[in-house]
Amino acid sequence: MMSEQDSAKGRNRGGVQRVEGKLRASVERGDYYEAHQMYRTLFFRYMAQAKHAEARELMYNGALLFFSYNQNSAADLSMLVLETLEKSEAKVEEDILGHLVKLFSLMDPNSPERVAFVSRALKWSTGGSGKLGHPKLHQLLAVTLWKEQNYSESRYHFLHSSDGEGCAQMLVEYSAARGFRSEVDMFVAQAVLQFLCLKNKTSASVVFTTYTQKHPSIEKGPPFVQPLLNFLWFLLLAVEGGKLTVFTVLCEQYQPSLKRDPMYNEYLDRIGQLFFGVPPKQSSSYGGLLGNLLNSLMGSGEEEEGEEAQENSSPIELD
Numbered sequence: 001m002m003s004e005q006d007s008a009k010g011r012n013r014g015g016v017q018r019v020e021g022k023l024r025a026s027v028e029r030g031d032y033y034e035a036h037q038m039y040r041t042l043f044f045r046y047m048a049q050a051k052h053a054e055a056r057e058l059m060y061n062g063a064l065l066f067f068s069y070n071q072n073s074a075a076d077l078s079m080l081v082l083e084t085l086e087k088s089e090a091k092v093e094e095d096i097l098g099h100l101v102k103l104f105s106l107m108d109p110n111s112p113e114r115v116a117f118v119s120r121a122l123k124w125s126t127g128g129s130g131k132l133g134h135p136k137l138h139q140l141l142a143v144t145l146w147k148e149q150n151y152s153e154s155r156y157h158f159l160h161s162s163d164g165e166g167c168a169q170m171l172v173e174y175s176a177a178r179g180f181r182s183e184v185d186m187f188v189a190q191a192v193l194q195f196l197c198l199k200n201k202t203s204a205s206v207v208f209t210t211y212t213q214k215h216p217s218i219e220k221g222p223p224f225v226q227p228l229l230n231f232l233w234f235l236l237l238a239v240e241g242g243k244l245t246v247f248t249v250l251c252e253q254y255q256p257s258l259k260r261d262p263m264y265n266e267y268l269d270r271i272g273q274l275f276f277g278v279p280p281k282q283s284s285s286y287g288g289l290l291g292n293l294l295n296s297l298m299g300s301g302e303e304e305e306g307e308e309a310q311e312n313s314s315p316i317e318l319d
Contacts, residue, residue, distance in 0.1 A: 016054050020061060027065055036066070036073040043080050052088030056081055060099055067106040075113040078103040082120050092125055092134050101140040109148060132160050139163045146170045151178065159194055164206030167191060171207070172215050184217045185226040186261065192232050193267035196239065199274055205236050228257040235271075244276040 019042060026035040039062045046055035059080040066074035081103065090096065100121045107114040118141065122133030132138075139161035145154035146166075151174035158167035168188070175187040188211040195204035212218050212229060219225055222233045231254040238246045251258065251268055258264045272278030 016058060024065060032071050039077055052084045056084035063103055075107060078117055082124060085124050097137050097140055101144055105144045135161045162203055164203035165210050168207045168210035171211055181217055184215055185228040189228055189232055196271045197267055201239055208232055231257055239275050242275060247272060247276045
């Protein structure tokens with residue numbers, strides 16, 4: 001027999017469907033402003049009654065409807081979806097993350113609303129803590145941006161996910177589409193060093209292995225033709241061993257390759273601190289432009305957001 005609670009849920013669902021039918025008809029008639037105001041009125045009514053799930057479903061479907069008619073109201077309803085999550089303290093679940101990324105994918109890539117939406121979604125996904133966002137949400141965003149060929153933004157989100165393989169495949173395409181043949185090693189070098197700065201040894205290793213295996217311009221190794229790739233291979237082995245002397249000699253021997261990008265030695269200073277017990281430089285805690293880049297990468301130094309934090313946060317398993 002159906003319980004009283006299930007029966008109430010069924011009635012609520014039927015009520016939402018009837019309301020949605022009326023709103024859809026209003027939109028189809030072209031009464032966009034009136035429909036938008038009706039959605040907002042219903043949103044506040046549902047929220048006042050603590051019907052957060054109903055409010056979220058109504059706003060999500062309404063946003064999809066407005067997106068299909070290219071109406072700016074869609075972005076506003078998308079923000080209301082986030083508000084239902086924030087006020088209901090909903091748990092991070094894969095279907096919810098999928099809905100958020102669907103809304104993100106439909107927004108104009110150049111709109112300020114999209115920037116505000118993704119920032120707020122990431123903040124919600126880490127409990128409003130201001131950290132870097134749930135790794136699964138980052139992974140879904142990275143894939144969406146990859147499809148848009150927004151490789152730079154995609155790379156940022158892959159770095160904060162646990163999908164080293166996906167990151168590598170994106171970087172292969174990025175290198176082929178936008179890079180010079182002489183830079184094929186530099187695309188993966190940046191990713192490996194940044195993953196290590198985030199204490200994510202596993203993804204650093206996976207992105208290196210997958211990239212070097214799949215890139216059509218890289219001959220099979222190790223050892224590799226490109227010295228920088230050999231350096232990365234030795235570095236990943238050294239990180240596992242944890243011996244400072246090995247790390248020091250490695251950095252000295254490959255200085256000609258490391259000078260190709262001024263950030264490499266900055267990243268290696270950080271890696272030396274994290275994995276080899278090297279004390280921070282006395283001069284400053286990363287000043288100037290390089291310091292800003294490092295801080296933006298690591299969330300102002302929240303280094304626990306790497307491999308260890310991802311294990312603690314119990315990220316949703318990838319499909």
